[in-house]
Amino acid sequence: xxxxxxxxxxxxxxxxxxxxxxxxxxxxxxxxxxxxxxxxxxxxxxxxxxxxxxxxxxxxxxxxxxxxxxxxxxxxxxxxxxxxxxxxxxxxxxxxxxxxxxxxxxxxxxxxxxxxxxxxxxxxxxxxxxxxxxxxxxxxxxxxxxxxxxxxxxxxxxxxxxxxxxxxxxxxxxxxxxxxxxxxxxxxxxxxxxxxxxxxxxxxxxxxxxxxxxxxxxxxxxxxxxxxxxxxxxxxxxxxxxxxxxxxxxxxxxxxxxxxxxxxxxxxxxxxxxxxxxxxxxxxxxxxxxxxxxxxxxxxxxxxxxxxxxxxxxxxxxxxxxxxxxxxxxxxxxxxxxxxxxxxxxxxxxxxxxxxxxxxxxxxxxxxxxxxxxxxxxxxxxxxxxxxx
Ligand code: GLA
Numbered sequence: 001x002x003x004x005x006x007x008x009x010x011x012x013x014x015x016x017x018x019x020x021x022x023x024x025x026x027x028x029x030x031x032x033x034x035x036x037x038x039x040x041x042x043x044x045x046x047x048x049x050x051x052x053x054x055x056x057x058x059x060x061x062x063x064x065x066x067x068x069x070x071x072x073x074x075x076x077x078x079x080x081x082x083x084x085x086x087x088x089x090x091x092x093x094x095x096x097x098x099x100x101x102x103x104x105x106x107x108x109x110x111x112x113x114x115x116x117x118x119x120x121x122x123x124x125x126x127x128x129x130x131x132x133x134x135x136x137x138x139x140x141x142x143x144x145x146x147x148x149x150x151x152x153x154x155x156x157x158x159x160x161x162x163x164x165x166x167x168x169x170x171x172x173x174x175x176x177x178x179x180x181x182x183x184x185x186x187x188x189x190x191x192x193x194x195x196x197x198x199x200x201x202x203x204x205x206x207x208x209x210x211x212x213x214x215x216x217x218x219x220x221x222x223x224x225x226x227x228x229x230x231x232x233x234x235x236x237x238x239x240x241x242x243x244x245x246x247x248x249x250x251x252x253x254x255x256x257x258x259x260x261x262x263x264x265x266x267x268x269x270x271x272x273x274x275x276x277x278x279x280x281x282x283x284x285x286x287x288x289x290x291x292x293x294x295x296x297x298x299x300x301x302x303x304x305x306x307x308x309x310x311x312x313x314x315x316x317x318x319x320x321x322x323x324x325x326x327x328x329x330x331x332x333x334x335x336x337x338x339x340x341x342x343x344x345x346x347x348x349x350x351x352x353x354x355x356x357x358x359x360x361x362x363x364x365x366x367x368x369x370x371x372x373x374x375x376x377x378x379x380x381x382x383x384x385x386x387x388x389x
Contacts, residue, residue, distance in 0.1 A: 001121075007389065010058045010072065010119045017070055018115040022058035024144050028136035028384035029054040030122035030129045031178030032210055032346055033337050034187055035284035035299065037277055037307055040172030042231055043193040043247035044278035047200070047285050048174060049208070050182020051378040055120040055133040056387065061145050062113040069097055071118040082111050087166075096131055099166030100138040103158050104148075112145040123374070126212050127338025131167075132175035135159035136384040144386050152383060153195055156180040170225050182383035189285045193249060202380070203291030206332065207351045211325055211361055212374040215317035215342035224339055227270060227311065234271040237263055248274045273310035277303060288348075293332050296348050300333030313340025317369050321345050324364035324373075329356040349377075 001009070014022045029050035036046030062068070070077040076091030078098075085102040088094045097116075104111055118137070122130040139155045142148065150158070156176035163169050163176070173192055181188060186199035202208070231248055239245050241259055253275050260268055280299050287295035304322060308314035318336060325334035325345065330353025337346040349357045358375040365373045 006056075006119065010056060010117060013072060014058050014060075014115075014117045017117060018060060018068075020060060022060050022117065024059045024061070024114075024141065025056060025387035025389075026059070026137045026140035026144065026384070027054050027056050027387050028133040028140060028179045029182050029381045030133050031175060031182070032128060032208065032344065032378060033174065033178075034208065034288065034346060034348075035277070035303060035335070036174075036190075036281040037303065037313070037336060037338075037340065038172075038227060038231075038311060039249075039274060039278050039281065040174040040190075040192045041170075041228055042274045042278070043249040044274065045281040046174050046190045046192065047187055047281050047288070048178045048190055049187040049378075049380040050178050050383055051122075051128065051210070052381040053120075053122045053128065053378065054381065055118060055122060055130065055137045057116045057118050057137045057141050059114040059116040059141055059145070062115060064113060066113045067097065067101060067116065068114075069094060069116045069118065071120075073118070073120050073124070082113055093134070095167050096134045096162070097138045099162030100135050100159055101142065102166050103162045104139070104142055107158065109142070109148050109150075110146055111142055114141065114145060116141065123212065125343070126214070127340075127343030128210070129175035129179060129338075131163065131169075132159065132179050133384075135162055136176060136179040140384050140386060152180040153177070155384070157195075170228060178383075180383050182381050184382045185380050187285075187288065187380055189281070193247075200285050200289050202288055205351050206288065206291060206296075207349045207354050207377050208379075209347045209349045209354060209357060209375060209377050210337075210344050211321055211334070211347055211365075212344045213317040213321045213342050213365075213369075214371050214373055215315060215369075223313070223341060227313070230267050230270040231274060234263060234267045237267070238271075249278060251275055253279075269310040269312075273306040276306060297333040300335040300348065303335040307336040307340060311340070315340075315342055317342055317371065318345060320368045321361075321365055321373065323368070324361045325357075327364060328360035329353050331357060347375075
């Protein structure tokens with residue numbers, strides 16, 4: 001759907017539901033990581049980009065201190081008072097909106113309520129940060145309505161807090177930062193320690209393709225916090241030998257290997273993956289800028305192997321998707337993306353062969369897994385902000 005058709009659809013639905021036209025619009029993109037799985041909460045690097053799939057909120061301010069929200073993609077609606085923000089067990093997706101409002105309030109920002117209609121082109125629960133995009137679109141809206149002074153990195157941090165403290169998901173900064181700071185046409189080399197980023201151009205002829213396994217993620221919800229805790233345990237033990245360290249970012253492979261015997265096997269494997277993955281981010285940033293096909297292929301393969309064998313965040317469908325991607329025409333490299341355990345993966349593909357690549361992945365993956373995948377090219381998009389017409 002083109003932008004004008006989308007705007008018309010959202011305006012019409014808004015008028016049906018709220019009786020008038022929307023006045024203020026915000027947008028926030030999803031993201032895909034090109035290298036750097038789980039390195040963010042280890043204060044390392046990530047090579048990431050905002051994608052041309054995003055969440056819009058069309059809104060109209062209210063003067064009674066209430067927020068009323070609905071979505072064109074998800075069931076349910078909610079209305080809440082900004083003075084008393086509670087969780088919504090009946091319509092849990094509204095917690096992302098509530099959480100951002102709650103954290104902004106807690107920080108002392110004066111908030112203006114609104115009627116809002118959400119429309120998203122980011123598939124939900126597939127690892128492209130639909131939640132962070134909803135949080136960021138909400139924050140941008142509150143900023144516009146209240147004329148608040150918050151810069152994009154601060155907004156990302158506040159939205160991360162909303163997710164950590166209100167929603168209860170202990171995520172790192174990657175998703176919110178990518179959505180806040182995306183640049184059209186560039187990938188970002190993000191340093192999660194000082195929250196700075198460098199923009200890197202992707203070499204000509206290389207296309208990023210998202211390959212969604214559409215696997216039902218059977219997570220108990222404990223996998224992600226468990227991985228974090230294992231990394232922290234590694235840091236705790238190794239700090240006995242290297243007192244200055246604060247995160248796995250501060251350790252080299254040589255230091256880890258030297259003290260391998262002091263670590264429980266699983267903790268060692270987790271640490272090894274993170275330390276190697278962190279270096280791969282820097283190497284991949286160079287390779288993607290220079291267009292070094294061989295290096296991209298080797299780095300992506302090593303990232304996936306580590307995610308599967310050391311960090312153990314792969315699953316059968318991801319294995320089948322890897323086989324489909326790697327046997328497809330035009331493939332340069334492929335790896336896991338997002339948190340893992342199903343969801344989206346990412347491939348680097350020769351631009352002229354994207355269609356043939358996507359067709360092959362569709363056929364091969366469906367034949368082996370019985371699931372119809374979604375494979376589509378994405379381009380680097382601008383970060384969250386107001387939409388003006
Ligand atoms: C999820 C989290 C991010 C990051 C990735 C893995 O997307 O929200 O903070 O940890 O997983 O890299």
